[in-house]
Amino acid sequence: MSTYERSMALTGQPPKQMKTSQKLASLLGMSGLFILVLAAFNVEFPASGWWLSASLLAMSAGIIWYSYSTYAGKHKGIKNDGVWFKSISSQGFWGWMAGVALTGFYIVLYFYPEYLGLAEKGGNTGVIALFDPLSKLLSGNPASQWFVYGALYTVAILAFGIKFLWKYRHNRYEIIRTISVMFFQTAFAFLIPEFMARLNGDKLNLPYYDLKNIWPLNYYNFEAYRVKSFISSGDIGLALLIFGIASVFIISPILTFYFGKRWYCSWVCGCGGLAETAGDSFRQLSDKSVKAWNIERWVIHSVLVFVTLTTTAVVYSYLGHDTSKYWLTKSTFLYGVVGLLTLVFGWAMLFKRKQLAKDAQYGAIGYFVIIIALVGMHLYSEEGHIFLFKSGTLRKNYSFLIGSIFSGVIGTGFYPVLGNRVWCRFGCPMAAILGFQQRLFSRFRITTNGGQCISCGNCSTYCEMGIDVRAYAQKGENIVRSSCVGCGICSAVCPRGVLKLENGPLKGRIDSQQVLLGNDVDLMQLVNQK
Amino acid sequence: MEHIVIIGNGISGVTAARHIRKLFDKRITIISAETDYFFSRTALMYVYMGHMKFEHTQPYENHFWAKNRIELVRGFVNRVDTENKLLYLDGSRKVPYDKLVIATGSKPNKFGWPGQDLHGVQGLYSKQDLDLLEINAPNKKVCQRAVIVGGGLIGIELAEMLRSRDIPVTFLVRESSFWNGVLPEGESQMINEHITEHHIDLRLATNLKEIKADENGRVKSIIIEETGEELPCQFVGLTAGVSPNVDFLKDSGIELGRGVKVNRFLETNVKDVYAIGDCAEQHEAIGNRRPIEAVWYTGRMMGETLAQTLCGNRIEYKPGHWFNSAKFLDIEYQTYGWVFGARGRKENEAQFHWRHPQEKICLTVAYDKDSQAFLGINTFGIRMRHELFDRWLTEGREVKHVMTHLADANFDPEFFRTYEKDILHAFSEHTGESLTPKKKSLKRIFQSL
Numbered sequence: 001m002s003t004y005e006r007s008m009a010l011t012g013q014p015p016k017q018m019k020t021s022q023k024l025a026s027l028l029g030m031s032g033l034f035i036l037v038l039a040a041f042n043v044e045f046p047a048s049g050w051w052l053s054a055s056l057l058a059m060s061a062g063i064i065w066y067s068y069s070t071y072a073g074k075h076k077g078i079k080n081d082g083v084w085f086k087s088i089s090s091q092g093f094w095g096w097m098a099g100v101a102l103t104g105f106y107i108v109l110y111f112y113p114e115y116l117g118l119a120e121k122g123g124n125t126g127v128i129a130l131f132d133p134l135s136k137l138l139s140g141n142p143a144s145q146w147f148v149y150g151a152l153y154t155v156a157i158l159a160f161g162i163k164f165l166w167k168y169r170h171n172r173y174e175i176i177r178t179i180s181v182m183f184f185q186t187a188f189a190f191l192i193p194e195f196m197a198r199l200n201g202d203k204l205n206l207p208y209y210d211l212k213n214i215w216p217l218n219y220y221n222f223e224a225y226r227v228k229s230f231i232s233s234g235d236i237g238l239a240l241l242i243f244g245i246a247s248v249f250i251i252s253p254i255l256t257f258y259f260g261k262r263w264y265c266s267w268v269c270g271c272g273g274l275a276e277t278a279g280d281s282f283r284q285l286s287d288k289s290v291k292a293w294n295i296e297r298w299v300i301h302s303v304l305v306f307v308t309l310t311t312t313a314v315v316y317s318y319l320g321h322d323t324s325k326y327w328l329t330k331s332t333f334l335y336g337v338v339g340l341l342t343l344v345f346g347w348a349m350l351f352k353r354k355q356l357a358k359d360a361q362y363g364a365i366g367y368f369v370i371i372i373a374l375v376g377m378h379l380y381s382e383e384g385h386i387f388l389f390k391s392g393t394l395r396k397n398y399s400f401l402i403g404s405i406f407s408g409v410i411g412t413g414f415y416p417v418l419g420n421r422v423w424c425r426f427g428c429p430m431a432a433i434l435g436f437q438q439r440l441f442s443r444f445r446i447t448t449n450g451g452q453c454i455s456c457g458n459c460s461t462y463c464e465m466g467i468d469v470r471a472y473a474q475k476g477e478n479i480v481r482s483s484c485v486g487c488g489i490c491s492a493v494c495p496r497g498v499l500k501l502e503n504g505p506l507k508g509r510i511d512s513q514q515v516l517l518g519n520d521v522d523l524m525q526l527v528n529q530k
Numbered sequence: 531m532e533h534i535v536i537i538g539n540g541i542s543g544v545t546a547a548r549h550i551r552k553l554f555d556k557r558i559t560i561i562s563a564e565t566d567y568f569f570s571r572t573a574l575m576y577v578y579m580g581h582m583k584f585e586h587t588q589p590y591e592n593h594f595w596a597k598n599r600i601e602l603v604r605g606f607v608n609r610v611d612t613e614n615k616l617l618y619l620d621g622s623r624k625v626p627y628d629k630l631v632i633a634t635g636s637k638p639n640k641f642g643w644p645g646q647d648l649h650g651v652q653g654l655y656s657k658q659d660l661d662l663l664e665i666n667a668p669n670k671k672v673c674q675r676a677v678i679v680g681g682g683l684i685g686i687e688l689a690e691m692l693r694s695r696d697i698p699v700t701f702l703v704r705e706s707s708f709w710n711g712v713l714p715e716g717e718s719q720m721i722n723e724h725i726t727e728h729h730i731d732l733r734l735a736t737n738l739k740e741i742k743a744d745e746n747g748r749v750k751s752i753i754i755e756e757t758g759e760e761l762p763c764q765f766v767g768l769t770a771g772v773s774p775n776v777d778f779l780k781d782s783g784i785e786l787g788r789g790v791k792v793n794r795f796l797e798t799n800v801k802d803v804y805a806i807g808d809c810a811e812q813h814e815a816i817g818n819r820r821p822i823e824a825v826w827y828t829g830r831m832m833g834e835t836l837a838q839t840l841c842g843n844r845i846e847y848k849p850g851h852w853f854n855s856a857k858f859l860d861i862e863y864q865t866y867g868w869v870f871g872a873r874g875r876k877e878n879e880a881q882f883h884w885r886h887p888q889e890k891i892c893l894t895v896a897y898d899k900d901s902q903a904f905l906g907i908n909t910f911g912i913r914m915r916h917e918l919f920d921r922w923l924t925e926g927r928e929v930k931h932v933m934t935h936l937a938d939a940n941f942d943p944e945f946f947r948t949y950e951k952d953i954l955h956a957f958s959e960h961t962g963e964s965l966t967p968k969k970k971s972l973k974r975i976f977q978s979l
Contacts, residue, residue, distance in 0.1 A: 015580060015694055075728065077860030081694045082580035170860075172945040289591060449941055450916025452855050452864070454826050455541070456573035457586045470589055491943050493581075495857040497864055497913035500941050505976050514552070517916055519831040520848035521924075523838065 015082030021069035029062020039127045040116060049133035056151075060159040067163035076170035078493055080462070088416065089281045095416040103413030110404040113145035138194035153274060154190045158182055160277035167280070173488045173501070177266060181273035188212045189270045205229045209240060212268050214247045216307040217430035219398060224318040253437060259503060260444025261434035262486020269430075271423060274412065275464065276487060279420025283464035283489065286419030292466055296426050296483065298363070303402055304432040305367050309374065310398045312337050313391035338375055341368065352440045355510065402427065421464040425483055435482030443503040444486065445510075446479035448472060450517035452498045459490035459499060473498050476516040480509060533557040534840060535617065535627035537607050541826055542807030543633035544568045545833025546840070547600050553841040558599070561617070561625065563606035565657050567592060571635075572826055574660045575687045579694040584657075610782040612800045629840060632779070632790050632798075632805040633833075636772035636824050643679075643768075645741030650749035651766040654688050663691075667765045670697045675763040677701075677752050679738045680770030681708050683856050686721075688767045689730050690859050700731040700761060702738055702754070704770075712871050714894045716883040717910060721858050724890055728859050741766055772824050774809040787811045789822050794846040796836050804840070806832035816849060818868050825854060851923040852906070853916060861890050866919035867906025869896040879905060882929075884956045886911075886949065893953065897929035904929045912949065913941035918975065930965060933957050937970040 018026070035045075035055035045051040071079060087094040108115050117126020124132055128143050131151060135143035161182040168174035189210045196206050207226045215221045221244050230241040255263045265272045286292075312334070319330045345368045353361065411423025424431050438444060446469070453476070459469035465483045469490045472479045479490075479499070491499040514527040534550060536543040539562035547558050573587040595602050605619040610630070617625040638653025640646045650666050652659055667673040676692050678685050681703030689699045705711060708725060710718040725732045737755035744750040751762045774789030785791040785799040789811030796804050807829035812821040828849065835847045855864045870879060880899040885892035891911035897904050904927050907919065918939040922932055932939075936950040954967045 015696075075860050078581075080579070080581040084583050085580040171943060172947065173943040176945050447941075449913070450920065451827055451830075451853065452916055454572040454855075455570040455589045456576065457570060457582055457589065458573070458576065461582050461586045474589060488943060495862065496855040497862050497941060500913070500943060502944065504972050508976060514549070515834045516830070517920055518827055518850050518853050519834055520845075521850055522848070523835060523845060526843075527834075527838075 016085040019069060022066055025062050025066035025069060027062070028065065029059050032056065032058030032060075032062060036127055036130070039130045042117070042126055045130055049137075052130050052134060055130075056155055060155055063159035064162050067166045071163075071166040071169075079167050080493065083281075083284060089284070091285060091417060095282075095285075098416040099414055102415065103409055106409040106413045109145055109149055110408055116145050116148065118145050135194075138191065139197040141197060150190055153270070154185050156278045157185045157270075157273045160280065161273075164277050164280050168492065171488070171492050174492065177488065178276065180267045181269075181276060184212055184268045185270050185273045204233050204236065206233050206237060206240065209244075210270070211240075211243065213270070214252060214264075214430060215244065216304065216311065216433065217269070217271070217428060219307050219311060219403065219429070222311060222315055223395075224314070227318075252434065256434050256437045257442050258444075260442050260484070260486050260501075261431065261438045262444065262484075262501070264434060265424060265431060265485035266487045271407065271411070271428065272421075272485060275415075275420040275424060279412075279415050279464070282415045282420045284419070284461050285417065286421060286425070286464055286466035288460050288463070288466050288468045290468075293468075294359075296466070297360070299426045300428070300432045300435075301363060301367065303406070303427050304429040305371065306398060306402065307429040308337075308341075309371065310391075310394045312375070313394050317391040334375055338372060341371060348436075348440060355440060402429075419464055419466070421466075421485070424485060425465050431483070431485070435484075438484070439480060439482040441506075443506060443509075445502065445504065446472075446484065446490065447500045447502055447504075448476055448478055449496075449498045449500065451476055451519070452496050454496055456495060458493040458495065462489050462493045464489070469499070476511075476513045478509060478511055531555070531557045532628045533559065533626065534629045534631065535625060536560045536631040536633055537617070538562060538633035538635055538807070538809075539565065539568045539602070540571060540633060540635050540807060540829060541568075542635075542829035542833045543631060545830045546631055546633065546806060546836050547833075548598070549834055549837030550840055551598050551600060553837060556841075557601070559601040559603055559625065559627075561603045561605055561607060561619070563604070563620075566602065566604055567595070569657065571655070574654070574657065575691050577660060578663060578691045584660075607778055610779060610784065610803075612783050612803060615802070628802065630803045631836065631840075632776075632784075632803065632809060633807045633829070634775045634778075634809045635829075636808040637775045638684075638768055639680075639771045639773055640768060641770060643738055643741060645743060645749065645752075646768065648741055648743050648749045648766075649747055650764055651741055651768065653768045653772075654684055655772060667692060667695075667697060669695055673697050673764045675700065675761070676765040676767060677738075677761060677763045678767040678769055679752075680768065681705060681734075682769060682771060683709075684772075685767070685769035686725065686858055688769055689725070690728070692765075692767075693728060693730060697765075698729075698731070700733060700763070701725065702733050702736045704735070704737055706735045708732070708734070710871050711873050713908070714869060714871055714881060714883065716885060717892055717894060717908060718871070720885065720890060720892055720910065721861070724859055724861055772808065774811065774822060776809050787821075794848075795839055795844060796832060796847050797839075804836055806836050816847075818852065819849065827854065851920050853920070858910075861910050862913065863908070863910050864914050865906065865908045866914065866916065867896070867904070867923050869894050869906040869908045882957055882960050884949075884953045886952075891949065895929060895933065895957075902928045902930065904932045907932070915939045915941045915975070930963075934965050934968050935974070937967060938975050940970070 032055045035051060039045060084090045088098060089095065117124050117128040119125065124142055128145060128148055131143035131148045134151060135141060135147045161178050164178050165175055193208050193210055196209065200206055207229045220226065227241065230237040252264065266276055316330055316333060319328060319333055320326060321329055323329055345364060348364065406427040407423045411427060414422050453473040455470055455474045457470050459473060463469050464487060465485060467481050467484060469479055486501055488501055491501055515524045534556050536547055539560045543560055547560055550556060550558055567588050568590065569587040570589060573582065576582045577584050577587060603625065605623060607617050607619055609618040615627050617627060619625060636655060638655050645651065652662050652666060654663065667676055675698045677700045678688050679702045681701065685701065689701050692699050707718040708721045722732060739753040739755040741749055742751045742753065749763065749766050751760050752766060753760050776786055776790055779786060779790065783800060784803055789809045790798055790805035791813060792798055792805050792810045793813060796806055796810065798805055808824040810832065815821045831849055832847055835845060838845050851867055853866045857863065878899050879896050882895045883892065889911065893907060893909040893912060896906045904922060907914065933954055936953060937948065940948055950967050954965055958965050
């Protein structure tokens with residue numbers, strides 16, 4: 001083995017080698033990025049918007065040209081040649097360099113925005129000043145670090161989205177899905193909130209609201225300042241607040257029942273959108289081991305418990321005691337939360353226990369006891385202290401640990417090292433809720449096509465969520481997993497047409513088998529009956 | 531404790547071991563000379579193409595084997611002593627057994643071509659072959675032209691592999707059209723076109739005469755039988771089929787034909803010795819199947835079956851309806867039931883062929899001229915639902931039923947364009963009877979679940 005791997009490393013050859021046009025395209029894209037870097041180091045550019053346009057255009061054009069030169073001349077079909085030979089996509093030197101650069105960017109973005117040129121009271125400098133013209137055009141306000149981030153994020157999803165469309169042009173599911181994430185990012189995450197800000201004035205005081213960003217991913221949606229500004233903005237504000245609540249409790253459960261969590265995670269969500277487009281080159285880096293799966297289940301559900309506690313505490317902290325002032329009081333709210341959690345817990349334990357693994361049952365009991373115990377303590381604690389901690393402290397910690405470090409620095413910064421869905425897989429509390437429902441109460445599954453699997457491993461290798469798809473497929477068993485975001489790539493890369501994402505009846509959805517279709521019918525019946 | 535020893539850690543042997551472990555607490559040992567752990571042979575091509583690393587081809591994590599108490603021994607079995615129930619491994623190691631399962635798979639065919647053992651000439655079957663390929667054809671500088679001899683599934687895979695590194699490939703196919711011993715004419719023709727559009731120099735009805743060596747004993751060219759043309763090349767891939775890997779059993783007393791002769795219970799002529807997978811040869815062919823079936827699925831099914839017999843529930847090997855699949859460059863192929871190429875076609879078999887006017891998509895449906903019973907389907911570029919075709923074949927449906935219900939059987943990803951209407955329209959013209967397509971029904975599809 002060592003002999004040929006050495007020889008591989010020494011020779012630059014197709015499919016590893018870059019063509020001249022790919023090199024030039026990379027150069028063009030890098031030149032666009034270079035303008036931003038120069039701006040960050042306070043090289044003065046006239047604030048006319050020309051330099052910003054040049055930079056964004058150069059980056060987009062570079063990416064699109066690169067994609068064109070990579071895919072356009074080839075037959076449509078799977079384009080994974082050389083993925084594991086290229087340094088950038090196989091955790092090689094360039095992969096690590098990209099990881100370090102991205103991580104660095106996120107640290108600056110979240111914790112040192114002043115280095116990007118953010119000024120508290122107007123007069124931005126650096127990169128942020130470079131983005132001022134665009135921000136003023138859209139919302140009328142000067143740019144912030146978040147505007148810069150949002151603009152770059154959108155450009156990345158659009159440009160890499162085009163790359164993805166080219167790469168998977170034989171696959172209509174991928175095409176439509178990708179157009180969907182490109183649309184939701186551009187319209188919902190980027191443009192609409194900016195326009196909403198423009199509408200704000202005397203009567204309207206809407207908070208920045210990406211409508212598709214649902215609690216608990218949007219963990220701050222029900223904080224005092226936001227709820228206040230919703231309520232103070234008349235009917236529109238109230239409608240938005242109700243929409244925010246309905247999207248958690250009504251819209252999302254219905255869509256997840258019919259389509260699985262993919263309707264959100266790989267069709268709508270911005271985090272998912274970036275992962276599917278800019279992160280596509282790194283999907284194969286996710287860890288498929290059982291160990292990683294165990295860590296995933298504990299970490300992601302702990303984050304969900306954390307965000308539930310935090311939000312409960314935050315909402316609790318600004319509610320009053322007096323029912324005559326407002327129907328929702330501290331204790332009504334708490335009893336409501338306890339009631340809802342008890343219902344969900346009771347339903348899962350009573351009706352779905354057979355589908356839960358032992359450790360999942362223990363985990364559920366553990367989490368439930370902790371939440372109930374902590375919530376119960378509110379009777380004995382002072383004002384503002386429920387769950388032993390001040391709600392503000394809880395909120396601050398959540399926002400730092402999960403909102404910034406996990407979702408940003410690790411979640412995206414580590415794309416080239418841990419794969420493109422680290423956040424979605426290990427951290428996102430929204431994914432945890434949707435996954436819980438998808439596993440227990442949804443029509444979605446990936447159907448395994450009888451006995452056709454040859455255990456080749458393409459599906460598992462290219463699963464960004466680290467699901468060992470093959471482990472199910474080779475047993476002739478449907479894939480029904482909490483974490484599956486329904487990106488459809490396992491089905492695309494399967495050389496034998498074994499996997500199909502589909503929505504069907506709940507009955508027979510989970511169909512573990514011992515002997516596969518194609519063998520003796522009597523043997524199948526004998527072995528598969530339980 | 532009874533000791534079951536399995537020679538070969540491929541899909542057959544490993545499936546048998548897994549199923550025995552589920553049923554009984556016997557001691558299980560798997561011996562392999564090829565690799566430490568089970569891997570998917572069909573996936574080797576993706577390692578060379580850079581789609582996967584070799585580890586990714588291993589379906590089970592390394593801790594799986596100890597956890598399931600399946601002992602793994604790395605070694606080559608030189609001799610089987612059935613009288614004393616002993617295996618002699620390379621060196622002086624001996625392994626005793628109570629029951630022996632031979633699951634040693636295949637080796638590439640060599641038909642005595644002059645020069646077939648030169649450096650730079652190889653087959654593609656084992657992990658060792660893959661390693662050798664990295665030495666023989668690492669890139670287009672070392673290998674400026676490759677010649678592949680033998681137009682079957684491995685041949686076209688090898689061509690695809692080499693093309694992924696931009697190595698020019700000449701593909702010598704004995705038949706007048708690619709794989710037309712198996713595929714009907716229209717399909718075979720479409721694959722010919724697809725091979726050519728991938729810039730593979732396809733030479734049909736062309737045989738290899740001789741491989742010529744340079745002064746270092748490396749291949750330098752080949753001579754074509756029909757024309758006498760000499761093609762300079764640095765690599766020759768021999769992919770003219772495989773045959774059972776059973777040479778080590780020559781003097782064991784176990785009855786051999788081309789493979790290890792077994793009865794329907796997968797038992798050899800020697801008590802407590804069994805054979806499964808590529809290396810097993812049925813005394814009589816089962817249905818339309820061949821006595822030796824070097825197919826992944828067959829190996830797995832034999833493993834599933836033999837595990838029962840070894841655990842006290844002696845049952846016959848009774849494979850269900852034939853199915854298979856492959857991928858020809860970018861075109862996926864699936865088959866359910868029997869569709870024969872011109873060579874094997876029987877008197878009563880009628881065929882309906884449909885091909886998309888632009889895309890590389892086609893299908894062929896075989897049915898009985900007299901009874902109108904559906905016999906089988908080949909699809910290219912359309913995925914079909916195994917479960918449904920299996921059910922239709924069991925129910926003995928008429929071809930009309932299958933053609934009008936094709937939407938149920940479609941297994942392509944969501945939003946893909948469907949062609950059931952076009953296909954049925956063409957079929958109606960073909961038979962002269964106007965048929966209307968049934969809409970896809972989840973109820974029908976999932977009824978058996």
